[in-house]
Amino acid sequence: MTTPHTLFEKVWDSHVVHREHGQPDLLYVDLHLVHEVTSPQAFEGLRVAGRPVRRPDRTVATVDHNVPTWSRSLPVRDEIARTQIEALRRNVAEFKIPFYDMDSPHQGIVHVIGPEMGYTRPGMTIVCGDSHTSTHGAFGALAFGIGTSQVEHVLATQCLSTPKPKTLLIDVKGALPTGVTAKDLILGIIGIIGVDGAQGYVIEYAGEAIRSLSMEGRMTVCNMSIEAGARAGMIAPDETTFSYVKGRPQAPQGKAFDAAVGLWRGLASDPGARYDRTVTIHAGDLAPTVTWGTNPGMVVPVTGKVPDPDELKSPDDREASRRALEYMGLQPGTPIKEIRLDRVFIGSCTNSRLEDLREAAKAVEGKHVHPSVRAMVVPGSTQVKLEAEREGLDKVFLDAGFEWRESGCSMCLGMNPDILGAGERCASTSNRNFEGRQGRGGRTHLVSPSMAAAAAVAGHFVDIREWSYGGNGR
Amino acid sequence: MKPFRTVSGIALPLDRVDVDTDQIIPKQFLKRIERTGYGDFLFCDWRNRSDGTPDPTFVLNRAEYQGAPILLAGRNFGCGSSREHAAWALSDFGIRAVVAPSFADIFQSNCFQNGLLPVILADAEVRTLMSRALQTPGHEVTVDLESCRVTDKKGFEASFEVDPFRRECLLKGLDDIDLTLRNVDRIRAYEEARGAAG
């Protein structure tokens, strides 16, 4: 009998180009995603050293972080952002890399377009100069973020030498209760294991609750693996995965697809495979979740209250929580549902796919955004936007008083003109509530799309399980 | 890459946990297309008050710590975004080594790419150094990569572990890409073996 292997080990081992004692494995990279912010210095490095891009055909580029989301026909007004976008245009032309520019129907957040176009497939190794590359692990790919020097390394060699991470199994038992989404699940997990709980590990998510998630939900979970410090997050591919990939433009077609599925079926972890660590989560214990502080591990159920730092054990945590509350302008003991909001952002690579927009639209249909709230929806890709418009979701949002934008990262990190003002409080479907993430002095609370949408209408957080859907509410 | 052997000098105590790369270098400075010139923006939003004037109480602004090549920090330093700009900003500011109980993975790897040494010591050891640096501003520490030890003149001594391959690369200032390109035949063979299936 052969030794049982985990999903991660199978993907890792099949990509080792060279193994030498005392050195990290040299790993082959199947797909390298490139965007405007973390690539210019890498291309410059290639030019200085006179090196070509080894496999432009395994490289794909788009613009997402900096692009304005008001209108695609206007020039980019921010001069430095424009320089960066133009630098990428020159680089992809010079090195002959496939590129989805601002006006392309396939432009979008790099982690949304990869899966959407079928570039992302089970069993692959995928890297990008962006920490949320972990998103692609939802397909049973090994996908992780790298720095700019490594971007240059992959451009030049199509390989990466990197220490082998350990494996962490997160087994989610039971089914998610009604109103509890993939976003609440991953926020709950980070709350339990901590923002450094998976440092040095690749997480494999398994269990009933994971199996019953759509691909969109799985992407949301894997996306935020990095928020628990993990190198990557992975989910074994299954029928849900195969039917998502089938027919996408870059996926194998016809017989080639069937053959690929045959291989992909073998990727799941073998029975008895060993992990370095296992954590069990009971889905039934989870509730719609809101972050109260300045990192994604500072979470509380929507029915809860802002916690009291004095009740924490470690002095480091007490100090961090005090700072967080001060920054967030919150008092311990305040019920979460009483926190009033100024802004709502529905978007980002965590929650900007069609399913997310459908969920949000359902919560606001026939209602109107609270007069003191400014709310916006930023689709994850131009395709998501077009599809949503075909379904009439744009109308639902616009009628409810939301802004309906072009696709991009937008207010997830506020590198474009979409930012929070100092002191403004925002319910956001993105992934990071760090100080200043959405604008200096801005206060971010992370939530699911339906919770964000309902909060926009109510003007404060609400428990989505008590929301009255449809009709005539304000 | 410039080699790293040993560094001695003032220790800068940043006594916070989970310091993320959005704080180390805020996003408004990521639009540049160069690798240099980020030092002035290091911890920009913590160094400056909202009216734009420097916050004299923030440790980076205090006169006693100017010129420090060693940064002391709490656990999970460098979490969040993969931006290598964080390592560039620290280097550019003059930091050569960061000592903390733990580091986020991508940040740690970015440090090694830039001749910046991340040193992991036990909680209690970092606490000792942190207290000394806070109580005696200007307190000097030595980080030695050859012997893998951190010492000070008050008798502090701790050893640290570092991946032997990364240590070698840092000590010699080796270029990663050159190293990988020595395997170009193996890369080609791998690509051919996988053929169309790859």
Ligand code: SF4
């Ligand atoms: S949406 Fe946010 S987290 Fe995702 S890639 Fe863009 S900036 Fe990064």
